[in-house]
Amino acid sequence: MRLYVATHNRHKLREISQILPEFDVIADDSEGIEETASDFIGNAFIKVRAIAAKHPGSWCMADDSGLEVKALGGAPGVRSARYAGEPSSTPRNNALLLRNLEGVEDRAANFTCAVALVDPNGVEHSAVGKCFGRIATAPSGAEGFGYDPLFVPDGYGKSFAELSADEKNAISHRGRALAEVRRILMV
Numbered sequence: 001m002r003l004y005v006a007t008h009n010r011h012k013l014r015e016i017s018q019i020l021p022e023f024d025v026i027a028d029d030s031e032g033i034e035e036t037a038s039d040f041i042g043n044a045f046i047k048v049r050a051i052a053a054k055h056p057g058s059w060c061m062a063d064d065s066g067l068e069v070k071a072l073g074g075a076p077g078v079r080s081a082r083y084a085g086e087p088s089s090t091p092r093n094n095a096l097l098l099r100n101l102e103g104v105e106d107r108a109a110n111f112t113c114a115v116a117l118v119d120p121n122g123v124e125h126s127a128v129g130k131c132f133g134r135i136a137t138a139p140s141g142a143e144g145f146g147y148d149p150l151f152v153p154d155g156y157g158k159s160f161a162e163l164s165a166d167e168k169n170a171i172s173h174r175g176r177a178l179a180e181v182r183r184i185l186m187v
């Protein structure tokens, strides 16, 4: 079954394909869509509605996700991709996050993934997944993307970027949201 995904983020797309191997995941590049909502699910619906009209009769999906750091009042949050400004830059985002947490002891954080779906009849569905952990004091690992080298999930002594794709997907915010999406798609 085809699943159109509104994203220009190839790392996200790869994870979605890995987590949902039974579906034919096709990217519809969402670059240029303005993410103006104040929460993840609102932005996910902005993105999926922007592509749904192009694919009548098919499932469409969007993932809006990000990192929320307790000591920073939930930042970078919905601004995760552009935390250090435009154009979006992972090295600058990660450096800014470490700078903003210098000397901070409580480094608790979570990733959130909000998924919005439009089914072949135009009915909307949603799912949310979270993964809790903390922000390391220095980056480690080369897997994954984005903030992965700085995020250490609870119960692990390693960052997301030190885990294999399968290990990350088994516990990640995206893995959890997409487990619910699989149930929605299978009905």
Ligand code: ITT
Pocket (backbone or CB within 6 Å): 006, 007, 008, 009, 012, 030, 031, 035, 063, 064, 065, 066, 067, 080, 081, 111, 144, 145, 146, 147, 148, 172, 174
């Ligand atoms: P699309 O909107 O085109 O899907 P995007 O990268 O702009 O791509 P978001 O607006 O949802 O997507 O921003 C998500 C950002 O949050 C992403 O760029 C990363 O910086 C961060 N992020 C989300 N999931 C992540 C993960 O699993 N690991 C590391 N960082 C992640």
